[in-house]
Amino acid sequence: MIDFSAPKNRKTFGYLLLAPAVILMAAIIVYPILLSVDVSLQDVRIARIGEDAKPRTLDNYRWLFGSHEFWRAGWVTAKMVFFVGGTALVIGLATAMLVNQRFKGRAAARLFVALPWAVPEVVATVVWAWMLDSSFGVINWGLLQVGLIDQPIQFASDANAAFFAVCFVMIWKGYPLMSIMLLAGLQSIPEEQYQAAKVDGAGPFQRFWYVTIPNLMPVIGVTLVMTTLWVFRDFAIIHVLTEGGPLGATTSLSIMTYEQSFSFFRMGQGAAVGVVTLIICAFISRALVGRFANSPH
Amino acid sequence: MKRLSRIAATTALALTTTLSALSVSAETLTFVSWQKDDPSFGAWWDEVIAEFEATHEGVDIEMTRVARNEYATSMFTMFAGAAPPDIVHLAAFEYQPFAAEGWLEPLDPYIAESGLDLTGWAGQATCEWDGNTSCLMLLYAGYVMAYNEALLADAGVTTPPTDWESFLAAARAATKDTDGDGVTDKFGVGMPTKGASSVMHGILNFVLGAGGDWTVDGKPTFDSEGTIEGLRRWKQLFDEGLTPRDLGTSDMRQLHIEGHIAMLLDGPWVRGVQKRAAEDMLPNLKLAKTPFSPPVGGTSNVLAIPSDISDERKNLVWDFIQIAASEKYQQRFSAISSSPAPRPGLDYSAEIAAEPYFELIAEQANAAAAAGVDRLPRGLEIEFPEVGKIVLQEVQRMLIEDIDPAVTGKTIQERVLAIKK
Numbered sequence: 222m223i224d225f226s227a228p229k230n231r232k233t234f235g236y237l238l239l240a241p242a243v244i245l246m247a248a249i250i251v252y253p254i255l256l257s258v259d260v261s262l263q264d265v266r267i268a269r270i271g272e273d274a275k276p277r278t279l280d281n282y283r284w285l286f287g288s289h290e291f292w293r294a295g296w297v298t299a300k301m302v303f304f305v306g307g308t309a310l311v312i313g314l315a316t317a318m319l320v321n322q323r324f325k326g327r328a329a330a331r332l333f334v335a336l337p338w339a340v341p342e343v344v345a346t347v348v349w350a351w352m353l354d355s356s357f358g359v360i361n362w363g364l365l366q367v368g369l370i371d372q373p374i375q376f377a378s379d380a381n382a383a384f385f386a387v388c389f390v391m392i393w394k395g396y397p398l399m400s401i402m403l404l405a406g407l408q409s410i411p412e413e414q415y416q417a418a419k420v421d422g423a424g425p426f427q428r429f430w431y432v433t434i435p436n437l438m439p440v441i442g443v444t445l446v447m448t449t450l451w452v453f454r455d456f457a458i459i460h461v462l463t464e465g466g467p468l469g470a471t472t473s474l475s476i477m478t479y480e481q482s483f484s485f486f487r488m489g490q491g492a493a494v495g496v497v498t499l500i501i502c503a504f505i506s507r508a509l510v511g512r513f514a515n516s517p518h
Numbered sequence: 519m520k521r522l523s524r525i526a527a528t529t530a531l532a533l534t535t536t537l538s539a540l541s542v543s544a545e546t547l548t549f550v551s552w553q554k555d556d557p558s559f560g561a562w563w564d565e566v567i568a569e570f571e572a573t574h575e576g577v578d579i580e581m582t583r584v585a586r587n588e589y590a591t592s593m594f595t596m597f598a599g600a601a602p603p604d605i606v607h608l609a610a611f612e613y614q615p616f617a618a619e620g621w622l623e624p625l626d627p628y629i630a631e632s633g634l635d636l637t638g639w640a641g642q643a644t645c646e647w648d649g650n651t652s653c654l655m656l657l658y659a660g661y662v663m664a665y666n667e668a669l670l671a672d673a674g675v676t677t678p679p680t681d682w683e684s685f686l687a688a689a690r691a692a693t694k695d696t697d698g699d700g701v702t703d704k705f706g707v708g709m710p711t712k713g714a715s716s717v718m719h720g721i722l723n724f725v726l727g728a729g730g731d732w733t734v735d736g737k738p739t740f741d742s743e744g745t746i747e748g749l750r751r752w753k754q755l756f757d758e759g760l761t762p763r764d765l766g767t768s769d770m771r772q773l774h775i776e777g778h779i780a781m782l783l784d785g786p787w788v789r790g791v792q793k794r795a796a797e798d799m800l801p802n803l804k805l806a807k808t809p810f811s812p813p814v815g816g817t818s819n820v821l822a823i824p825s826d827i828s829d830e831r832k833n834l835v836w837d838f839i840q841i842a843a844s845e846k847y848q849q850r851f852s853a854i855s856s857s858p859a860p861r862p863g864l865d866y867s868a869e870i871a872a873e874p875y876f877e878l879i880a881e882q883a884n885a886a887a888a889a890g891v892d893r894l895p896r897g898l899e900i901e902f903p904e905v906g907k908i909v910l911q912e913v914q915r916m917l918i919e920d921i922d923p924a925v926t927g928k929t930i931q932e933r934v935l936a937i938k939k
Contacts, residue, residue, distance in 0.1 A: 267619050269598050356702070356762035357773075365700055373701070377764035378711065378918055464712065467914045483591045484903045486615045488598075 261492035268488045281493035290477065298453060298473040305391045306448045313399025321407045338397035346461040349390045380470035383463045387471045390458050395451060399444050406440030446509045453502050474498045545577045547834060549605040554583035558790050562854045566847055570838050577834060597621050602824040605835050610644050610817035614899040617647040623823040624650035628836045634843060638862035640887060641817035653820035654839050655860050660815040660882030661808050664788045668802040669704060669780040678806035682727060682751060685809040689760040692780035702759060708770035708779040709761045714906030716767040719814060719893050723783045724748035726891065727810025736897025740930040749923035756917050775799065783808055786857050786879040805875045807882060815886020816893030858883055901937055908933045
């Protein structure tokens with residue numbers, strides 16, 4: 222019988238308490254990842270749990286790196302990450318600073334800012350798909366009425382329009398998270414720092430640049446990582462709006478993974494795309510977290 | 519103490535009741551379908567299930583609905599996880615990968631033992647895979663033209679078009695901006711550009727009408743003269759703005775019943791959609807033969823047995839399939855769905871009396887079957903999802919970049935041959 226109250230056994234006791242959580246995480250996170258890696262190393266159209274594994278091969282990765290589609294999907298994903306992440310950060314910061322001010326109706330404004338985050342993704346995207354429809358959509362109608370365009374924009378059949386339509390909906394859906402996180406960050410900045418900056422003669426822009434931004438850097442880092450990972454794995458918005466088209470203009474790595482695995486029944490190749498995406502995400506997360514965690518603040 | 523005894527007695531009674539109920543319903547067959555609760559096909563399934571349960575005491579069927587657009591993925595996940603439903607219901611164009619994996623039980627021994635005669639069963643040849651009968655075909659249908667009589671009459675078109683030229687002329691005449699806001703709000707025709715298989719089925723109307731086909735004797739013929747002419751005709755509808763863009767089939771159907779689309783080329787199930795129109799709109803919505811010959815036709819959905827389940831359950835599922843294939847329920851299928859059933863030799867006089875378009879629908883199915891038409895290109899069954907994606911991409915490119923259909927046909931042919939290698 223182990224005496225867990227004894228100081229020498231405290232560490233063991235700690236591990237024992239952690240064990241259920243670690244085992245659960247291994248079962249629901251690590252095992253599927255290992256399974257994906259295993260499937261990606263097999264020349265298999267449809268993988269089936271419990272069946273004998275096929276001989277290991279690197280054919281799926283050879284196909285992947287030699288595939289024009291993969292590089293295009295990677296480029297599309299990168300563009301989405303930069304555009305959506307950057308724009309959502311700017312809008313999120315602006316709205317966070319706005320609702321951090323004291324004014325009448327602040328509670329309603331905060332609710333309004335967070336609203337897109339609360340709407341289920343698929344529902345919101347279907348609504349946007351109708352609004353962006355090139356023949357009957359209200360957005361084209363509005364733009365035509367105010368004279369900004371003289372022909373309806375083909376949001377689903379013009380490659381650039383489709384890309385920006387997808388990004389727009391992603392930003393609309395994603396900026397509230399930025400805003401909420403940054404608002405929390407803003408509220409944690411000590412008021413004394415602003416007062417000291419004022420005493421030193423700093424203007425509003427200088428206070429923003431030398432007090433607000435450095436204090437927010439860790440929050441910005443974490444939020445950017447979350448947004449980056451969200452854009453990488455987001456499937457519903459692209460699938461509902463454009464299904465990855467036209468001509469692959471909105472086919473991201475997640476859409477390509479789905480297509481290979483579930484549309485073309487090439488699970489080995491789909492798993493290879495998924496594994497490479499996972500590795501890219503891990504590197505980006507590490508780089509961003511490291512960069513912002515070591516910020517001057 | 520008295521209260522405690524009462525609680526114990528009640529609990530014991532509840533447990534006994536539950537256990538007896540469980541022993542009566544000892545077996546439950548699972549059945550997944552996108553047609554559960556469907557206004558027409560759903561009612562037929564309910565009747566077949568009721569008959570099965572009445573004739574198989576202690577066996578229940580638990581039917582679950584999965585949406586059509588995520589259906590193949592859901593079934594694939596269930597099979598891959600070694601937990602398929604007992605009764606397998608699949609679209610005719612998506613069962614092949616399941617059969618190729620050996621996940622579907624060959625039905626030949628069951629057919630031989632039961633004496634079920636499938637001679638003349640419409641579309642049953644599609645169920646033959648690798649020398650085995652993998653499924654039972656539930657519907658073979660020919661396409662019809664749904665049209666809005668009032669919209670065509672307003673455009674000066676008094677009879678439904680009967681060939682490409684009259685179809686194009688009617689589409690041009692019916693396309694209008696009726697409220698003068700600079701945006702077209704009435705379209706002559708509705709062709710989907712979303713969903714690879716919907717787009718392929720839509721184009722096939724024009725391809726067949728121009729004498730082409732996707733494959734001939736199992737070989738791809740996307741660059742044949744007839745196929746290119748079909749692509750050219752389809753493209754012309756978009757170039758002239760005669761159809762809305764960027765919409766899927768269900769959007770087109772909705773716009774048709776709301777009075778925004780004059781003509782729609784679709785399967786006979788479009789009649790069921792028309793019947794959902796508003797009361798003042800319904801009298802305008804009619805069916806006619808498609809202006810193109812032969813009409814698009816094809817197999818629709820199949821029933822199969824998974825190879826993974828026990829022999830006892832396989833026998834039960836076969837019983838279910840036999841009920842669905844019986845003369846009585848094939849007749850009910852026609853009555854409920856207003857479509858001819860695949861079983862030959864049925865008497866449709868009652869259905870014709872009840873649904874004025876029944877004869878037209880049967881005629882179109884016969885015309886498509888006689889011409890050997892199937893929406894699923896023969897020889898490309900396994901690769902169909904990839905072929906569909908290639909066709910969708912290339913026809914989108916053709917529209918966006920205004921590419922000559924001959925070039926598009928050639929590109930599709932090369933890409934399809936590349937994946938066949």
